[in-house]
Amino acid sequence: MEYKVEAHRIMSISLGKIYNSRVQRGGIKLHKNLLVSLVLRSARQVYLRDYYGGICLSAQQAREWCEGEYMDSEQDKLVPGSTESLPESDGQSEVAVDKQEPSNVVESHAALDVESEASGEQDHAENGVLDSGCSELKTPEESPEASPTCEVSNVENLHEPIVPHTCTNRKRSADDSELTDSLPKKTKVMSSTLISKNDEKKAETEEMDTSNVSSLITIFGSSFSGLLSSEDGAQPDSEAEDSDSGQICCDQMLKNLNPWSTAIVAF
Amino acid sequence: MAGVGGGNDFQWCFSQVKGAIDEDVAEADIISTVEFNYSGELLATGDKGGRVVIFQREQESKNRPHSRGEYNVYSTFQSHEPEFDYLKSLEIEEKINKIRWLPQQNAAHSLLSTNDKTIKLWKISQRDKRAEGYNLKDEDGRLRDPFRITSLRVPVLLPMDRMVEASPRRIFANAHTYHINSISVNSDHETYLSADDLRVNLWHLEITDRSFNIVDIKPANMEELTEVITAAECHPHQCNVFVYSSSKGTIRLCDMRAAALCDRQSKFFEEPEDPSSRSFFSEIISSISDVKFSHSGRYMMTRDYLSVKVWDLNMENRPVETYQVHEYLRSKLCSLYENDCIFDKFECCWNGADSAIMTGSYNNFFRMFDRNTRRDITLEASRENSKPRAILKARKVSTGGKRKKDEISVDSLDFNKKILHTAWHPKENVIAVAATNNLYIFQDKIN
Numbered sequence: 001m002e003y004k005v006e007a008h009r010i011m012s013i014s015l016g017k018i019y020n021s022r023v024q025r026g027g028i029k030l031h032k033n034l035l036v037s038l039v040l041r042s043a044r045q046v047y048l049r050d051y052y053g054g055i056c057l058s059a060q061q062a063r064e065w066c067e068g069e070y071m072d073s074e075q076d077k078l079v080p081g082s083t084e085s086l087p088e089s090d091g092q093s094e095v096a097v098d099k100q101e102p103s104n105v106v107e108s109h110a111a112l113d114v115e116s117e118a119s120g121e122q123d124h125a126e127n128g129v130l131d132s133g134c135s136e137l138k139t140p141e142e143s144p145e146a147s148p149t150c151e152v153s154n155v156e157n158l159h160e161p162i163v164p165h166t167c168t169n170r171k172r173s174a175d176d177s178e179l180t181d182s183l184p185k186k187t188k189v190m191s192s193t194l195i196s197k198n199d200e201k202k203a204e205t206e207e208m209d210t211s212n213v214s215s216l217i218t219i220f221g222s223s224f225s226g227l228l229s230s231e232d233g234a235q236p237d238s239e240a241e242d243s244d245s246g247q248i249c250c251d252q253m254l255k256n257l258n259p260w261s262t263a264i265v266a267f
Numbered sequence: 268m269a270g271v272g273g274g275n276d277f278q279w280c281f282s283q284v285k286g287a288i289d290e291d292v293a294e295a296d297i298i299s300t301v302e303f304n305y306s307g308e309l310l311a312t313g314d315k316g317g318r319v320v321i322f323q324r325e326q327e328s329k330n331r332p333h334s335r336g337e338y339n340v341y342s343t344f345q346s347h348e349p350e351f352d353y354l355k356s357l358e359i360e361e362k363i364n365k366i367r368w369l370p371q372q373n374a375a376h377s378l379l380s381t382n383d384k385t386i387k388l389w390k391i392s393q394r395d396k397r398a399e400g401y402n403l404k405d406e407d408g409r410l411r412d413p414f415r416i417t418s419l420r421v422p423v424l425l426p427m428d429r430m431v432e433a434s435p436r437r438i439f440a441n442a443h444t445y446h447i448n449s450i451s452v453n454s455d456h457e458t459y460l461s462a463d464d465l466r467v468n469l470w471h472l473e474i475t476d477r478s479f480n481i482v483d484i485k486p487a488n489m490e491e492l493t494e495v496i497t498a499a500e501c502h503p504h505q506c507n508v509f510v511y512s513s514s515k516g517t518i519r520l521c522d523m524r525a526a527a528l529c530d531r532q533s534k535f536f537e538e539p540e541d542p543s544s545r546s547f548f549s550e551i552i553s554s555i556s557d558v559k560f561s562h563s564g565r566y567m568m569t570r571d572y573l574s575v576k577v578w579d580l581n582m583e584n585r586p587v588e589t590y591q592v593h594e595y596l597r598s599k600l601c602s603l604y605e606n607d608c609i610f611d612k613f614e615c616c617w618n619g620a621d622s623a624i625m626t627g628s629y630n631n632f633f634r635m636f637d638r639n640t641r642r643d644i645t646l647e648a649s650r651e652n653s654k655p656r657a658i659l660k661a662r663k664v665s666t667g668g669k670r671k672k673d674e675i676s677v678d679s680l681d682f683n684k685k686i687l688h689t690a691w692h693p694k695e696n697v698i699a700v701a702a703t704n705n706l707y708i709f710q711d712k713i714n
Contacts, residue, residue: 006547006601007547010601010604013604013605025358025360026357026360026362026383027355027357027358027359027383031448031464031495031554032610034493034495034514035550035551035554035610038550039547039550039551039604043547046547
């Protein structure tokens, strides 16, 4: 949890340094900028680790977030076959939340390696989601993760993108476990797929602290209501229940996403 | 308190301090390089304003047998001026990055000074006699009418006030696209190398319009750049050997006899990273900021952010000695990253006998390590300890929860007071420590 906040903060600072270096006297210092970019990359990796694990992107969302950069034809394959079981407020019709999603999800190495507890699948999901724990402040802050959306393109392979689930997962570890309870398979699909697609994420999933899992599982028992109650979703103790709230947090992320991705890509 | 440096127990004393006392430090006055010449008689400093100040040691006087000669200003000149690169719309800083003395070959002294882009060879000569009694011209220089000369006389040399002149004899320009970080005079006394972030060039001291590129690590696609050159030095005795360090914490030793382009190293020095200490900033703190051969040529020393390592040139897989400079900063790396201190490039130096090494730290602290006794000491360069021949007291930074008396806690350290540049007299226990805009000179106590 703390890692993510820290990672995000370091990313912001790094971007600031890179920006300032352009106006510094004497020209751009190659050495310093190289080091800053290495830190930026490391922070980004840590930040994304949870982001991908927890994120649940609909095909449409992923497309939007990536500004078309990362989408490919595979996107079309994402068919929201199952009907939503959770109410979706923003008309993300493509989001298919199928609670009965069988666990025939993509078998990621990470998912397999992760210890499973009460609900084995959800463990996988959680681990993928909450490796460093979700911090309260996630929703708006995570939007800067726009650049990672290039890897989000892996979402294409998601069988069932789970928006609310993701948001919730990202937001708080406690809630995630609860979510997993309710949507164990989807989460697993989500995270598993993402993880399997991304070697980095896979490696990191394996490192996940399984001690988080048990707490996650208990937390997952609660609902999404907390998501709705706070603007930025920064309510660690509140419980996320609604897919609506999940949707909201995704929207917020979406809004913040574009400027960041633009900034990163531009540099 | 036992000192470090000569192998025996001795103590460091304050000798002199040069520079303004004002709290308000002009950026141009910040010292950016310090270097003794080969004999130790001269001490040169460069600053951010592009000026070079040379101090000369006075002869030891009988009046004051307790102190060795003092260093007084010998010459001051403006070496580099700010320039503007119109093509790239970049300002080129006048800050002197490095000064290296050339071996003295005649009465004049020569040194190389460099900023980010241009290296200059300066000749410093002094006149303390003038001729009087010319036949063909008057005392004021006017030519005399030859027909009016009735007798001849031999001009005589009379003493005059010493006049020191510095003149740029060579300007080595336009050879570096990136910022020059090092220059090093070769042991053949004819060539020298200059290194920027991606390339190392070899020059002849007499030829300014050409240089040989001997190392080029620029990738074809700059997006694939993963490391840069941070320092380079010629071997003190083998004129075909040089080393360069990288931002990844590696050192490459190259032999110029092997190939014209020394991209393939002869030796590769790298210590495996300790995976348990990985953090966001592992890469930054492993970047080497300085590399120095020992006087013997058998060892080399590298400085990274938290430590100094001594390498045996015959062993590539790990250093033979590692000294922690300020390990207590390891937990503060994030703050140091925010305030840019983590990018500070500390230098390091050997004593004449290669038995001790010195490097700087924060809060105007500097550290010395005795390689034989393995003792280390932390000293402070401050105006408070500036009484003549005052013995420097050892300082200590408290790392635990309990702070003992006289210790300073990590949070109280002043990170704006950093000692990046230090120099050790080649033969004696005299050291020069640059603390922002002040130059401190310390020497061992003579009994």
